[in-house]
Amino acid sequence: MTDMTDALIEAADRGRADVAATVEAAGLRTAAATLINEVLFRAHLDEPAAAAGAGEGSLVITLTHGGQETSVLVSVGPTGVEIGRAARPAGLPPTVIIQDVCETALALYGPRERVSSASREIRWPSPRTMVPRLVNGPAVPRLFHAVVQRVVQVLDRDQPAGLTELAVRHGTDKWSFLHQYTQHYQRHFGPLRDRRLKICEIGVGGYGDTEAGGGSLSMWKEFFPRGLVYGVDIADKRALDRPRITTIQADQSDPEALRSMAEKYGPFDIVIDDGSHMSPHVITSFKTLFPCLADDGIYVVEDLHGSYWPQLFKGSEDDLNAPQFTVGFLKEMVDGLNHEEFLKSETRVPKPTDRSIKGIHFYHNLAFIDKGRNEEGGPIASVLREAPELLGVEGLR
Template sequence: MPTLFEIAQGCNTDKTMPSATHGHSYLHIYEKFLSFLDQYSSLRILEIGVRYGGSINMLQKRFPNAFVVGLDIEPCEFAVHDQSRYEFFQGRQDDTEILATITKKFESFDLIIDDGSHLISDYVNTFLFLQKYLRKTGFYIIEDLQNNYYEHNLTRSTKANNNGEQFNQFQAQMMKSLHLSKSYNLSNLSPNMFSIHHYPGFMVLTKSFVF
């Protein structure tokens, strides 16, 4: 089976681009995590931020029995590798009604990728809504975290992210939950995650020990 990166090279996705600070693309690191998913099982995958559909086709080819759901603020029309294993929803990721519609229909996901607006408030609130629908053996990925720091992205719409303080607050809450919720039986702490992994430009969160 070709690697995720090899598949992506023929799918017109910018996920093949090397990190600005390191020589690896996101996909070289994704391969490590996604290899723990059963390649041929009926996985459910949600990607926020579909754009030209390249990563949708990449995921369908990498997981030939997976059903992939896409959400984007803009209409996204492209040739889907397997239309029978894809459904698209148009809407904003900060619209809890559309998120509720998606989760009601699909119930849970093995992989959630947020490549949406890159606004801190959007991806934090999206994560807080969706994380309970992530399966125990699944992965939640938030991409393009370099956009947290607007002084390096003056031409981007993510200027509203200011200096990344809201992101730091989000991380602090997650770390508190990570270290206290199990040790002190503080089940009220949220989000209740097992691990947080940082890489150049993105983070991966899990609910259990999956390696």
């Protein structure tokens, strides 16, 4: 299903004709299964189901193409969400949502301007079934309408949740009593939300438990509806693989393993280091993966406290500028932003990143590094170096 998802994302980026060709090559049932899986992931039907007194609800999602159609029954109730053969109709007949499969793919994976509901039809149960309930009862359960509203909201790409809400929903500590990172992620990633992106996060979570963790991967998947998410962990986390989420087992302190991973899955638009937090590992990962980042990509380092704490992460507070620790390493890059302003060549040793980092943003325990060309020029510094008399000053000795 992951390959089908990738193919639909690429096709939706190009347009309806390419989506149609992809659907016809794979078959309607295969394409529809991928799209319905995505709709249900984003709809979070378990949330209204958990509300006290919500009752039961069911719906049928039908996707059509070229005179063919395929349908899936979804039932929601106090015991959770059931799909397909496991589902059973609720007390009322299910509502049916019908939509063209190409229109659905474009709504989910295409640029926002291609979202459309032109082919959509919602078939509610017969008035002979529904109207007497209004008059004589029992009342229509809240879930009856809620499940339809949630699915329609997804198909319309309407009012997407922010990262703080998604962090809580998916159980990641990026917003918790430990950290409040999501406000900063929202500021930097919000403008990128509807782009086709590849996001790589080092550190899946759950430690050695092969089935635990992955909360932030799911958060990124939902936040970036057209994104492909990759999680790198020293443990085997393949049990967490889902459509648009791929895990890779690799040691972040091993440059060859990281380079091999990046060659296979990159280039990445975003890399987030939430791994061991040990400075040698963080620095090795940056030196290896930053060159594999897209030219306008963003590299993020979380949990900078590891740079200071000797007990847990072998950090140090003795020299806050020491480049062998994460924060000192990043501080050196701040000088690199201004590499064209130094008057003496011996002031600092040039670094490979001087010309490829265009911005660095520090927050509490968090840093964002923007990749991009950093060659704006330093005209006054150039004159001070080469012809200071033009400014009425003496040259440096």
